[in-house]
Amino acid sequence: MVNVKWKKIVAAASLITLGGALLAPVHQVSAADESWDRIQKSGKIVVATSGAYYPSTFHSEVEGKDVLTGYDIEILRKVAEKLNLELEFKEMNTDGMLTAIKSGQADIVANDYDITPKREKEFLFSTPIKYS
Template identity: 45%
Template sequence: MKNKGFLLAVLIGLIFVLVACGEDASSEQWDEIQEAGEIVVGTSGTLYPASFYPEGSEELTGYDVEIIREIANRLDLDISFEAMGVDTMLSSLKNGRVDLIINDMEVTDERKEQFSFSDPYKYSYTTMIVREEDHSGIETLEDLEGKKAGGGATTVFSQIAEHYGAEVVTYGNATNDTYLRDVDNGRTDTVINDYYLQSLALKAFTEFDIVLHPDIKFHPTEQAIVMPKGSETLTTKINETLAEMREDGTLTELSEQFFGADASQKPEEDIEEIEGLDL
């Protein structure tokens, strides 16, 4: 009995040590950011209107970009952006190239096992861009089988396409016009992506004979800022700032500026949930 009591005491002591070490590491990360006076942010710069360069400008902007700029400003930090493809963002976060990622990144159970997330700053759902004349032969999600879907190799949207039997045609850090042109010319059949992003992309590139599918709305989503696993102090600082921005109307103002609607609130539409897909 004494041995069991001793082992239990040792185990409890180890737990407290591990928790303390985790708290120290989290505080140390925040201390390093404060000491540098700068936060390094990974984003694509090609995802209109979340993260993009306006035509003729070298100044990065977008809903996500302006959110993180405001957060950095309120935390009294400078900001440095690292433009990169979506397929390299999470690995860049793991290896310390960037402090966090903001790029319309969806919160999923699989990602939460590997990374820390802020509270959501955007709520949306998923849609498909298809050819206007025949909806690319797609009238239900099951019709994706055998179709070609343009997208990034590691995105949730590509996982959805593969789940329904589509072939994913992958791109590097391509701009929206590349994806849309390929649906128009038949190289691909669809682009599966966020409703707000797709709606505005279509408005920006009216030369293509493509539309949002009128009948298919699925997979409700939450987008948040991604940080290294265990970033408790940084996550708390960012969540407190996001709460202030929600309370004072900044999130709504930025959303209406870039989307023409308030994407910081959950949509009221009836959105189909996808069964059997482990994201």
């Protein structure tokens, strides 16, 4: 049982390490634990994204359908699959994404965000997976 829980914690940590694109509230370690518990209970991860930053998050036509895709989006799909969680994408203006994290409307952000000292005081950033 402990090994399974550890694997889930590692998988959750992997989810949060998807580049400077993904963020989560820092406030306290217990808040992170509560967030993970909430995600597990709901069975889904809510992702804030703009859907407008090629190649990380954008729309493409696949078999005649408009599909949200991009490397951040596809990595999230695989991680959620491994965690047996659903993904809910909330497309919004970039300016509203951090507010969505703070207010609990989203669990993570999949977008290109610069890591700044000010943002690092409020949010956990992953190791960047691309530089531009």
